Amino acid sequence: MNSLVSRGSLFDDFFKDFAPGFYVRPLHGDGLPAPSQIKIDVKEDDAAYTVHAEVPGVPKEDINVSIDGNVVSLRAEVRQHDEKKEGEKVLRSERYFGSVARSFQLPVDVDAAQAKARYDNGVLTLTLPKLQGARAQRLAIE
Template identity: 85%
Template sequence: MNALVSRSGLFDDFFKDFAPAFYVRPLHGDALPEPSQIKIDVKEDDAAYTVHAEVPGVPKEDINVSIDGNVVSLRAEVRQHDQKKDGEKLLRSERYYGAVARSFQLPVEVDAAQARARYDNGVLVLTLPKKQGNKTQRLAIE
């Protein structure tokens, strides 16, 4: 029976044997988070949509929300501020920086003038009222 050796396992074992004191293994072996994805929850009631978006570690000044009809776009500038001390050596870094963005389409247009945004503890909460007068109307056939 052939045992399959994954590439990452092979390199992990090599570095563990080569320099056991300087090798830092990930806690669960999970892949790095995808920086291009902002995780969201969207809820709806009769009057509005409520969106919860995870944007941890980003100041509210670096978050941009735009609304165009029924399309909502979120953009954030993620910055990494490293402070290196004398005699310190970086062994592993799983943090990233750059722009992250996410757009999604809602079933009904949003009243952008009445929309509200609040940012607290890394979670952006959007209250997006539905635009009135956009309801589907059935036409009578003559």
């Protein structure tokens, strides 16, 4: 069950096009990203995979990476909130809380003990060494 409400649904797009004044966009921030919005790039060399995942605005303490064989799972707790300043009158306040997750499968098992993760400027970089002895092998066709 997904507890997040997508703001980009077909229904919302219909009303936005049909009656632009009817659709109200948030005054602050964007909605929570959908799992498909965690954009990733995966590169491979002979020894390892390098994964770059965009997780902007999330503290590194709220990001969880798990590796199970050749399956890599990313999970992030998303929290957006407004700050009220002295003398301000709040007309509308929106807060977003929830989590997003994405898993993907690599062709070869990963050596989880040697894997490394680094988070810088909203981009999570994973260095995932290939497990020795788990290399793909091409079979000759008889």
